[in-house]
Amino acid sequence: MRIAVVNRAAFLTRPEYRGLRVVAVLGLVIAWEALARTGRVPVLFLPSPLGVLAEGWEMLRSGELLGHLTASLQRLVLGFALGGAAGVVVGVAVGFFAAAEAVGTPLLAATFPIPKIALLPLLILWLGLGEPSKVAVIALGVFFPMAINTFTGVRQADPLLMRAAVAFGARRWSVIRKVILPSALPMIFAGLRLGAGTALLLLVAAEMIAVESGIGFLVLHAGNLMQTTKLMVGIVVLSLLGVLSHWGLGWLERLAIPWRASS
């Protein structure tokens, strides 16, 4: 008897289907455009993709879009940097120093579950209606995932490597800098990704209160004036911001963690 041996695990391999990805996105846009062109749906509810594109181009040329974008990016970058840096510092401290852990763990556990958006009115009371309260709410939103992820990353640092470092003369700060931080880096980047999502959300929320600039303002204002096409431009820009930050962080991660990139 002859039994042909075939690869029975073939269905477990996952081909990449690059073409399909493009088709999925294009398909959605084309279907949307087609729907808009039938004229059955009023432009007020669903402007066509081409219409949004044209409006976006117009806003770009007039400088309106750039103004909003710069205002938003400023808040985003500043909040992200402040919250991220504070999160890493607190995460390392709580993860490494026993005293900091005793103080930090209950405080973090108590404040972490608060939806940060609920703090916005409080922050406005404290810091006023201007930029500081907007930046602060974004920083807070980024701080928590960063602190918690850094803490986890620090805790996952291999005790063997720490002992090896000490065996070769490393003191406390060397161990933190040369063993604990690089060990925690993958978790820190995971925190940055989480933080990026939260930051975008809080940005839009913050820009819906008492500002005259920013993508969030653009979306809210256009909505109030029933300028749906403009509103859509704002949403598309927000989604682009999300995608770009994702790519940018991925690129930065490969740059910062070269020992993983090649594996």
Next chain:
Amino acid sequence: MRVVVERVSKLYADRAGHTLRALDGIDLVVDAEEFVAVLGPSGCGKSTLLNLIAGLLAPSEGAIWLDGELSPGRAATAMVFQEFALFPWRTVQANVEFGLEEMGVAAAERARRARYQLDMTGLAGFETKYPHELSGGMRQRVGIARALAVGPAVLLMDEPFSALDAQTRQLMQEELLAIWERTRKTIVYVTHNIHEAVYMADRVVVLSRRPGRVLAEVKVELPRPRAEAMIAEPAFVHAVERIWSLIRDQAAQALRE
């Protein structure tokens, strides 16, 4: 540099809070330029003993000191780990430079000394590789180069080749012996392999099962430099048999448990 371990005991507290005696009253002197193997079943406290000598743990009882002159720019001890313990985020070169960095050696001098050790350990051409890109044997070479780079007076080796396949282990043993012939460091070499201990060392210190006590010290009367053919010589066979008879009961007990 001489290593003196005097009546050292080490107690650990386990998870349940019970104290566990890992080492019990260890007396051990390793002379300058001597190659001593510490042999014992797993769990008998060999790693604990090395960590104590390296100053990575404090003895619960007794004292440990190093005797001799230490020239500047050199470390007293350096360790080679069983699991290699290389820093995955550092290239081969940067791993070897680690100890020198901590000693405050200037960058150019660091690179020079690391390069020298990389040549000595057959790692030339691998400087920019990361540990995960290397085979086990290559990784342990990096571990040895990192230890030698700080010019230690005492080299502590914790089962350095036990994670390697038999052929690689044999080659690495010979390379280590060649390095020792050249540098004549004091070496404390931990192993659970009787043949390896006898083949490498001037003297084998045999530890009992936990709590680790010194059962006996067996001098190996084989000439240097050692060669593979010596494993057939009466002195080799005698030493192996003597050690085996010492620990055979212990091993049998362990099997019954």
